[in-house]
Amino acid sequence: MKVKAAGTTKITVKQGGVSKSVTLSASYGYYLQYAKQVNGVIYIPVKDVFETMGAKVSYNSGTKTFTAKLGNTVVELKQGSANAKVDGKAVRMKGTVRQENGMTVFPASLLADQFGAKLKWDAKRQVLTVSFGQGHIWIESVDTQAIDKRTALGGLNAYIGKTYYVNHYQGWKRFMKVKLVDIEVEDRMYKPVFQTDGGKQYAGYSTTADRLKELLADDYTFLNYDPYKKYKWPSSVWKLIEAEKIAIGMTKQQVLLSWGEPTSTSTVSGSGITVETWGYGYYTFVTFTNGKVSSIVR
Structure with missing residues (x-):
């Protein structure tokens, strides 16, 4: 039998003097x-x-x-x-x-x-x-598909339309201004889609809803402010930060933007001098003297 339409019909099959009636339903x-x-x-x-x-x-x-x-x-x-x-x-x-x-x-x-x-x-x-x-x-x-999508996104709906500045994410250009314009949903995984002011779109990787919220809230991946406007640093400093490099004389905030949070810290103070050391794993250490980089060990 071949179903050609949706609905319900009654059919009777006869063979050898025996008949049988059945009701067929198709959606x-x-x-x-x-x-x-x-x-x-x-x-x-x-x-x-x-x-x-x-x-x-x-x-x-x-x-x-x-x-x-x-x-x-x-x-x-x-x-x-x-x-x-x-x-x-x-x-x-x-x-x-x-x-x-x-x-x-x-x-x-x-x-x-x-x-x-x-x-x-x-x-x-x-x-x-x-x-x-x-x-x-x-x-x-x-409107049904949009309604279903809003339901699937749940709390993620609040993030759509927000502006971010890329920090460390998928190798994209650092501090690039993007707007979260969409979140694609498939099999309970969520893929963010960003757009620049020029209209170019960038798709992130699929992840869970909770993980995506963490990424958008983590300064290491995305900033919710324009760092160039917040910090009036020389272009020479910004070039180092954009390249994820550091140099003697940089401040702690500059190192944070370049390398992110350290895995360990230690501080020693005395005679008006404060020495603070940040560890970044693999025997990499940055030492600050009174708030500025005084040595780098790698």
């Missing part, structure tokens, strides 16, 4: 689009819905009328009219046939009134379920 495995609720009336696309039900649909541009032939039933829907014709008989609908998103739509209640369908409108997701027994057709609105 359409994809979402149709452009359901919309207007003043309490839910509208759905004429052509896509009736074709999914197995009808042959034609359109007369002269009369602006759609004709759907579903088995022995003929449905006529004229644009701008609240009257449908079912097998030649006028049927008053709850709204008019109209244009939405470039498609001709009609009141979904016609399917309930004339075909016995059950309609269920999910106001939260803006999805209409049309059921014929155990067979279903799902029709989403233009």
Whole structure:
């Protein structure tokens, strides 16, 4: 057997004088689009819905009328009219046939009134379920995917639209100004998408929601301020920091921006002199005397 439409039908199989009747139900495995609720009336696309039900649909541009032939039933829907014709008989609908998103739509209640369908409108997701027994057709609105994405992002929605300055992330240019314009979701993994003022986009790597929040809040990966405006340092210092280098005479803040937080620290003070040593692993140490780099051991 080949299923050609969504819905429910009863078939009888006969063999050797023995017959068996069964009811078959089939659902359409994809979402149709452009359901919309207007003043309490839910509208759905004429052509896509009736074709999914197995009808042959034609359109007369002269009369602006759609004709759907579903088995022995003929449905006529004229644009701008609240009257449908079912097998030649006028049927008053709850709204008019109209244009939405470039498609001709009609009141979904016609399917309930004339075909016995059950309609269920999910106001939260803006999805209409049309059921014929155990067979279903799902029709989403233009906003459904965005609604589903906002739900999937949860608390991450608050980060979209925020501006950051790259520090250490995927080898991108340091202190590049970017805006988080999107977060792609797939299998509970989240990929941030950033955009520069010039419109160029950079996609980060996929990670968990909690890890992404940590990355966006960690000064080592992203800064939430413009470091060039905050620190009025000479260009020679900025060149060292951008290249992740340090030099004698740099301040602790400059070293922090260049290399990040140390793995260990120790401080000794006496006679008005403070000596502080930062360890960065692999026997790398930076010593500050009264707040400025006095020696580097690597």
